[in-house]
Amino acid sequence: MKYYNRRVQQLNKEVFGKEYLTRHIIQGKKFIDANYADKIDLDKMAREAHLSKFHFVRLFKVNYGRTPHRYLVEVRMKNAKELLKRGLPVSSVCVSVGFDSIPSFTRLFKKITGTTPARFQHVNQKSNFG
Incomplete structure (x- = not known):
């Protein structure tokens, strides 16, 4: 199943490029906005955005000028x-x-x-x- 999920994500990146990633970063930001009062950590944020923690932090900072935690x-x-x-x-x-x-x-x-x-x-x- 993990292989399948990784392969789908890879194909989405190839087909949709930056638009695909931007949508996922926006999804992660919306998750933070809606759940800020809950116990949320980087794992949950990245999972919600369907990205690895590394990519989520890097792309979030590129798009919003700050880390997800900040x-x-x-x-x-x-x-x-x-x-x-x-x-x-x-x-x-x-x-x-x-x-x-x-x-x-x-x-x-x-x-x-x-x-x-x-x-x-x-x-x-x-x-x-x-």
Whole structure:
């Protein structure tokens, strides 16, 4: 069965070229967009795109200018900011965007935004009412 699947993919690449690969990368990106809150790893992303991990990472970066993992983090942080602006507790936001640990979420949030989730929430709520 593996041989058959590899052969079909090879023929698709030969027949459809870049269009074939672009469709699969888009499919992988849509998978990330729809499942960012779940436990998804590179294996799942690449499998969803019907590509090897190596090709998925390489082609994703060529098409979107960042690795799939970096894109996943960006999607999670964007959604976390929206939830924090709505006033949800940091612990709920953490779980809602796919993190297991509040400390790791807080550390990554601060690294990316320059502030903690609680401070971000405080500043944005203050600016919304003041």
